[in-house]
Amino acid sequence: MSTATTPAQLVRELRDICGAEHIIEDPATLDAARILGVTPSVSVEPASAEEIAAILRVANQQGLNVVPAGGSTQQQSGSVPSQVDVLLCTSRLTEVQHYDPGDLTVGIGAGCTVAQLASMVAKDGLLFAADVPLPERATVGGMLATGMTGPLRHGYGGLRDYCIGVRFVTGDGRKGKGGGRVVKNVAGFDLMKLLIGSRGTLAVITGASFKLFPAPRQTRTFVANFANSADAIQFRNNVQRSPLSPICLELISPEIQSLLPAGRSAMAWSICVRASGSDAVLARYRAELGTAISSEVDSAAEAGLWRAVQDLPHALSQQRPDSLLIAFSLPPADVQTTLTDLEATTAANNLTLAVIGRVGVGHLLAAMWPKADSKADVGATLSNLRDRLPRDASMSVLYCPSALRHEIATWQKTPTDLESMRAVKRTLDPKDVLNRRRFVL
């Protein structure tokens, strides 16, 4: 049983666990790793689940707050931590646990970046379908913890659909796993589901296995532009009622166009339909989509467009640090209602609105920031949106201006019973050592 109470003693314990060379105490480095302005007391890079379990046991004994970190591309979400005693980096957990292209599965350490994983399997003609923002930095563990996906979410499903196994260390320092390596498996509780999107509040994810897909051999993007969001959503409905099954179906609002590669139509609401298939299949898309199509994009331009869409959540918060970025998960038929609410409430509160989204599955990302020289009320906008949220919808804040960080909860609304969520949290992290109070339940 530890009796350490000072930072120096904590550092000694961490050195014993991970080795001195994997403990970062340098103030400048720690300062660069600030979590919402809070500098970690120490940063540690464990090499294994066993080391993570040992660190978490120390944290439980001493009541520390541990923040798990991958590529730190999404650490700007959540409430401001009162302190960060230990920043627990998964960067050394990069081992390939299993990979045979013929299986169409891969198992990988949580610290591997999404880009590394995607390029490893791309060499064998396979696709890792989570096209998350900043894949060169974002890690597999961080992706799972934040539940991030990208435009391919439309055609390939969410992480819950293709993550087939997970390894982790619970908040109370126990090594565990769920699922396995095979695509069909019902042995035991589906702990993948529990950890995806749990934002590092239940366990530190150490590795995961995924289903892979045959990579498309040819793709094409058809862009349709509209004067307003209602016409764009009407077009979405037409696409969804057609026999077409595109791999992406993305809404792009007028204010986003300037952030995309040149050549986009300014001030239009666009729906981008990305198809994969032979020339005959693409010709069928052209015929079905008809005159609504204003342009077709292929080759490098197509790749550039989708890469820009993929990184948009990050680009928005970079270009508009005064913006509020909200993620919605809606019943698909309610997308139009929420878009209308967004347009009305941002206009009423002197905010500029920018929206992208996988509108076929009901995912929207909305950014809003004050118009020049205006007194905008972001807080009022947020509560208005929350009050008007359709039944069964979820709403979370992914990024907010620093002035509001202390006032705004990340999970704004979810249809899922909160007391049941708290029961799960108490079971896996009873001392609340993981991301304490950052994601208020």
Add this chain to the structure above:
Amino acid sequence: MSLPEAISGLRRIVGDDAVLDRPEDLMLYEYDAGVRKSTPGAVVFPQNAQHVSQIMKLAASAGIPVVARGAGTGLSSGAISHTGGIVVAFSRMNRVLEVDVENLRAIVQPGVVNLQLSEYVSHLGLYYAPDPSSQKACTIGGNVAENSGGPHTLLHGVTVNHVTGVEVVLPSGEIVKFGGKAAESHGYDLTGFFVGSEGTIGIATAITVKLLRKPEAVATLLAIFESVDDAARTVAEITAEGITPAALEMLDGWTLRQVEAYCHAGYPLDAGAVLLIELEGLREAVEEEAVAVRRVCLLQKAREVRRAKDEEERALLWKGRKTAFAALGRISPSYYTQDGVVPRSKIPAVLQHIGDVAKKHDLIIGNVFHAGDGNLHPLILFDDRDAGQFESVMSASSDILQYCIDVGGSITGEHGVGLEKRDAMPLLFTEEDLAIMTDLRNAFNGDEVLNPGKMLPTPRMCREIAGRSRNAILAQEGL
């Protein structure tokens, strides 16, 4: 509270005509489609979530175990009652509550029969994708508990990929909601956690499922091979071609001959194995894929590749696949079905192994399974009146299952753990893994009033099993 007092309480909740307690009635509820039996103390038929909630409260205060039951088609004893326990049967909660065409969702009561949901929405051009072989009888509630699969889950995924929300009665009697009509909900995905929890967390009283639009085109191919090995290698070659069929099923020669004799599906009697391959989607894509699949099959030494000319031929080919178990039931007093899974690349090797095991134990083992996702269903025939033969079956069965685990697979792909494979869980999971799962169950069902003893072995059991020979345990536990 005694059982008779509890039964009076149940009658007050649901009415006299919705409780069974006579021995001759209870007998009908003492088994599922697996091999175990246990007689309940009472069977109760709730009509709404409030009934279920009151039943749970009553059972909890009486300390009488409860198990939810759909159609009883499960293969892992998941719906078998604790002896003297209460079976909550859902045959009177069998209504489709809502069809939401705009959102492509349906909200159903747990007793709705799987195939009936697809039939109910068929006139809208929609269907419900997961299609267990028992889909004419099995219920959506049971499918949710077991996270059921089926042939067409290769392309579309299993039950959990099609459930977006559940209304649940917790063991406390509280009625809560997880998720809803949205594809995903923020916070912890308790919907996903609930699906496949085998009735150990709570009882679903309303389920929100995805509906899919029927594909524009479907091509059903029957590829005929001289050997199982050629057919097995073809499975990997089809995916290497960049094609994900909607379904990719295999029947070995012995099995298809029994099936043919039973239902005249048009399978060739002299084949070594057949693959039943279904492609669906856009007309142009399906035509191209059908050509490519045919080419791949012929390259892998298929003798012939037939394509169903019309819906009638297609239905016949599928009838052969879906009635395979029944066909074997006709020729053998008993059979034992396994549900192991292997990584796709290991299919040729595992089939070779199963052949060796059959020879070693002098048994007939038929193979009819979901080849596309490596989910085996070896059917081991035996005469249950011959105790010695049963022992061989269990020993052969444990050989096969151990092989699945050794090559990185699982003990169950879609049938669930239940009682049947509970004691094999320590072969896949460590004591600590299982302790975490047990704690999560206890967070909801701490007194184990709900479906006690299912899926998770007790800690003592884990330690004992870890200390003994794996094969001995598997054999002993009927695996």
